[in-house]
Amino acid sequence: MTEATRRERLRAETEREIRQAARALLVERGRDAVTLRAIARELGITAPALYRYYDSHDALLRQLCDDICADMATELYDALAEDTSGQVGCQVRAVCRRFRRWALAHPQEFALVFASPRDPLGADQFGSVFLQLAGRLIASNLVAKHADDEVPEVLHEDLVRFQQVLIDAVSVHGVTVEDDVLNLGKIYHVVQSWVRLYGHVALEVFGRFPFAVSNPEPMFDSMLDQMLTDIGFQEDDVS
Amino acid sequence: MTEATRRERLRAETEREIRQAARALLVERGRDAVTLRAIARELGITAPALYRYYDSHDALLRQLCDDICADMATELYDALAEDTSGQVGCQVRAVCRRFRRWALAHPQEFALVFASPRDPLGADQFGSVFLQLAGRLIASNLVAKHADDEVPEVLHEDLVRFQQVLIDAVSVHGVTVEDDVLNLGKIYHVVQSWVRLYGHVALEVFGRFPFAVSNPEPMFDSMLDQMLTDIGFQEDDVS
DNA sequence: GGTTTTTGGTGAACGGTGTTTACAAGAGTT
DNA sequence: AACTCTTGTAAACACCGTTCACCAAAAACC
Secondary structure: OOOOOOOHHHHHHHHHHHHHHHHHHHHHHHHHOHHHHHHHHHHHOOHHHHHOOOOHHHHHHHHHHHHHHHHHHHHHHHHHHHHOOOOHHHHHHHHHHHEEEEHHHOOHHHHHHHHOOOOOOOOOOOOHHHHHHHHHHHHOOOOOOHHHHHHHHHHHHHHHHHHHHHHHHHEEEEEOOOOOOOHHHHHHHHHHHHHHHHHHHHHHEEEEEOOOOOOOOHHHHHHHHHHHHOOOOOOOOOO | OOOOOHHHHHHHHHHHHHHHHHHHHHHHHOOHOOOOOHHHHHHHHOHHHHHHHOOHHHHHHHHHHHHHOOOOOOOOHHHHHHHHOOOOOHHHHHHHHHHHHHHHHHHHHHHHHHOOOOOOOOOHHHHHHHHHHHHHHEEEEOOOOOHHHHHHHHHHHHHHHHHHHHHHHHOOOOOOOOOOOOHHHHHHHHHHHHHHHHHHHHHHHOOOOOOOOOOOOHHHHHHHHHHHHHHHHOOOOOO
């Protein structure tokens, strides 16, 4: 059945156990507790054995980041799939809410992936979810409310590049969009939405609001409403 | 001249050296390099000696956070003082720009203070700057463009509390504001501005924009314009 | 089937870490 | 001078990442 040899299966198995142990340590006792010796202890082996699977502690941590991104991506896709309204506005809302819920439920993972001054996030990991969803919502929002001249000219170059990235992202999934639908004004608003979404979630996870918010959820929903209005659809959108 | 005894002066001196060494290590080699032994090495003493000054490594790190906040606060106040326009819109812009510049110039410090899943920030540190400035801009923006009923009712309770915090913050500095000037609509917009400011800066510092932005400054300025417009003054404000 | 190679593990070791403990030397006080 | 308080030390403990020599078993080969 399985194409792999016995050795390959065993290797894949312990590799999975390593990731699992690392993840558990991160969740339960924080980033600094993800130590080679602790992981090895969990598997009943010794620390040097882990070097047969990862070049260094840092490499293992990077792998951990990838795993986290992948898990989060499937959760966001789940949220997308669970929405049966067919309205893109509802889909965006569902995904954003799920992103917030995921971040609050996984603060250590969120901090590791989204708030470490390390190399930029791999575009193939978290990026794909974001790009996929962003491209989809832009493409389906046929009413072009934002003109290109709304955005400063200095930003055009960057936004055009992002425009191409978005077009590529959705075209991989078989969807083609016309240039006039995916205009710079909309792209700019998408970026601004990411700023607000990330800002709110990170502030909430890290407890950095300027005052104690007893129930941040309505505030988040309110921001989401404003975001969707700004981006161009609210109440009046069709799939 | 100095009221302190000789011993107290010496103690204060080495304490300052400890903080300074810790700060240098953080800046030059990252959070994980801020180690008791490294600090001690820098001062020419041994690690256990540091326990005469701090209860633990964690306590020292907390002190470091406070120092960073204090330094950032003076920088932001500098930016405020350097603005001679007398227009609050310009002041807000100056402070926000300085905040971004500071964060980009001090990524490790920013990450430690603003993106660690630890206890909420001490309100007396960074909070005072924010509250002071926010209160000031709200109080001076006499045109009440935002009505209370713009904000969802669920948020009223929290916003009223924040309103009181703001009033207290500015009243400490001798300024008194009337309730109708500092209405909930404005307060809500202040919080939203903080979300966007923090979001953009953190994304830039951590390199988490969904695409490579070649020159993020115009994008920041553009967001700042939008923020100031949303909050109620732009071009047409008087001190 | 016997031999060889590859793989995945061990244990010891090196230098690093936070932290505790016992102890010493100097400063300040009486 | 005697005493106390302060601030340092050295040694030790348990932990960390990493390297190295070694080893047994599985796989591959002749």
